[in-house]
Amino acid sequence: MSLNSLDELLSEQLQDLYSAEKQLIDALPKLASAAKSPRLRKAFEDHLEETKLQKERLERAFTELGIKKNGHTCKAMKGLIEEGEELLKKRGIDKDVRDAGLIAAAQRVEHYEIAAYGCARAYADRMGKQTVAKLLDETLIEEKEADQKLNIIALDEVNAKADET
Amino acid sequence: MSLNSLDELLSEQLQDLYSAEKQLIDALPKLASAAKSPRLRKAFEDHLEETKLQKERLERAFTELGIKKNGHTCKAMKGLIEEGEELLKKRGIDKDVRDAGLIAAAQRVEHYEIAAYGCARAYADRMGKQTVAKLLDETLIEEKEADQKLNIIALDEVNAKADET
Numbered sequence: 396m397s398l399n400s401l402d403e404l405l406s407e408q409l410q411d412l413y414s415a416e417k418q419l420i421d422a423l424p425k426l427a428s429a430a431k432s433p434r435l436r437k438a439f440e441d442h443l444e445e446t447k448l449q450k451e452r453l454e455r456a457f458t459e460l461g462i463k464k465n466g467h468t469c470k471a472m473k474g475l476i477e478e479g480e481e482l483l484k485k486r487g488i489d490k491d492v493r494d495a496g497l498i499a500a501a502q503r504v505e506h507y508e509i510a511a512y513g514c515a516r517a518y519a520d521r522m523g524k525q526t527v528a529k530l531l532d533e534t535l536i537e538e539k540e541a542d543q544k545l546n547i548i549a550l551d552e553v554n555a556k557a558d559e560t
Numbered sequence: 561m562s563l564n565s566l567d568e569l570l571s572e573q574l575q576d577l578y579s580a581e582k583q584l585i586d587a588l589p590k591l592a593s594a595a596k597s598p599r600l601r602k603a604f605e606d607h608l609e610e611t612k613l614q615k616e617r618l619e620r621a622f623t624e625l626g627i628k629k630n631g632h633t634c635k636a637m638k639g640l641i642e643e644g645e646e647l648l649k650k651r652g653i654d655k656d657v658r659d660a661g662l663i664a665a666a667q668r669v670e671h672y673e674i675a676a677y678g679c680a681r682a683y684a685d686r687m688g689k690q691t692v693a694k695l696l697d698e699t700l701i702e703e704k705e706a707d708q709k710l711n712i713i714a715l716d717e718v719n720a721k722a723d724e725t
Contacts, residue, residue, distance in 0.1 A: 398647075401722040404661055434637040473670065474639035482563075489564045496569055503636065506671035510707075513716070514664040520723045521719045542675075549679070554686045557566040 397523035405518040405527075406462050409453060412511050413464060415472040416450040419504065422476045428499055429483050431490040432556075435498065435548050442541050449537065452530045459527050475504050491556040498549045512538060570683040570692075571627050574618060579634040579675050581615040584669065587641045591662055594648050595719075596655040600663065600713050607706050614702065617695045624692050638671050646718060656721040663714045670707035 398404055423446060427439035457464065479500030482493055512535040517530035563569055566642040588611060592604035622629065644665035647658055684693035 398650060398657050398661065399652075400657060400725050401660065401719065404657050404664075407661075408664060471561050471636065471639040471643050474636040478636050480624060485563060487562070487564075492563050492565060492569050495566065495679075496563065496572075499569075499573060500678070501674070502675040503672055506675040507668055510667040510671040511664070514658070514667060514710070516658075517711075517714060517719055518660070521723050537622065546682075547680070549682060554566065554682055557569065560565050 401518050401522060402460075405515060405524075406460065407467075407520070408511060408515040409456055409460075409462065410467040411469045412508070412515065413450065413453045413457075414467055415508065415511070416446055416453060417495055418469065418476055419446050420450065422479065425483060426479060426501065429495055430497060432494050432548065432553055435545075435553060436550060437475070438541075438544055444551055445537050445541065447486070449534045452534055456486040456527045456530050459530075460524070471507060472504070475500070475507060479504070489557070489560045491553065494553045495534055495549065495557040498545050498553060502542055502545050505522050505538050505545065508538045509535065509542065566683050566687060567625075567694070570680060570687070570689075571625065572632075573676060573680045573683070574621055574625075574627065575600060575630055575632040576634045576679065577673070578618045578629060579632055580637040580673065580676070581611055581618060581695070583637050583641055584611050585615065587644065590646060590648060591666065593608075595659055596714065597659050597718055600718060601708075603706075603709055603713060604666070605719070607643040611703050613620065614699045617699055621695050622693045624695075632713055634697065636672060637669070640672060643650070652725045654722070656718065656725055659718045660714065663710050663718060667707055667710050670703050670710065673703045674700065674707065 398407060420443065420493040421440050427436050429442065430436040430439060479497065480501060482496045512531050516528050516531040516535055520530060564573060585608065588604050588608040592601050595601040595604060644662065647661045647665065677696050681693050681696040681700055683697060
């Protein structure tokens with residue numbers, strides 16, 4: 396894939412995000428099933444529904460920009476998800492501590508997306524592609540909110556339970 | 561490594577961050593050399609010096625907590641850095657577009673660290689380990705500032721140049 400214009404960089408970043416969202420749609424149900432805290436489980440389930448909408452927004456951005464999906468795999472998201480899944484495979488781990496660890500893994504994922512959507516939105520803005528910028532901004536706001544929600548669950552509940560073990 | 565207490569989770573997260581910082585110390589000089597924009601190059605060089613101090617802060621936290629380094633490799637940071645380095649290997653890429661791409665890669669790295677230091681600081685806070693919490697907080701502030709600085713360079717200069725190509 397050539398990278399000789401900001402337009403091409405935007406396409407490349409959107410392909411990366413599309414792969415990231417698809418990987419997350421596969422991973423979030425596993426995180427939800429593993430969560431001991433009902434509140435955390437619900438946060439993962441809610442974010443799964445949001446993530447499906449975010450994938451659709453990217454598809455609308457592709458249509459808007461005339462981009463064809465190229466099957467690119469976002470390796471960084473693969474690594475981030477693998478780190479979360481390693482927690483699920485660990486034997487004999489305390490379930491409250493695991494909840495805290497799942498939040499830590501999920502916040503890394505959210506922050507990856509915050510950085511990536513932030514950059515992509517800035518490129519779209521710069522090039523005056525307002526429809527695409529708006530779609531990316533809607534998702535960016537949701538990712539920041541998802542991160543904040545996880546933070547609150549950690550500070551309100553999960554870290555305290557993990558500390559009592 | 562067992563994960564049966566918040567204390568053990570904190571240790572695990574600090575080992576992860578220690579590996580992340582070491583990998584960054586190796587990677588940042590390559591990003592600095594590749595940057596076309598002198599302002600971006602300086603930002604990478606400055607952040608290299610900060611990153612060395614951040615590694616030292618982690619060493620002080622290890623001493624404080626009686627943790628021995630276990631040689632763990634942070635796979636997510638490995639993936640993030642590889643994505644940045646792929647940009648450096650691409651042939652015939654426009655140098656302004658590459659600068660924009662380097663910023664996008666570096667902001668993903670900063671956000672990984674923001675999430676990770678944020679979680680680790682929360683665990684230290686929760687357990688009343690104030691010396692460690694303070695060390696982690698100092699770095700967290702620097703990571704947020706580094707991310708903001710990159711953002712400003714992108715919006716002020718680099719994205720516009722990449723858009724002119």
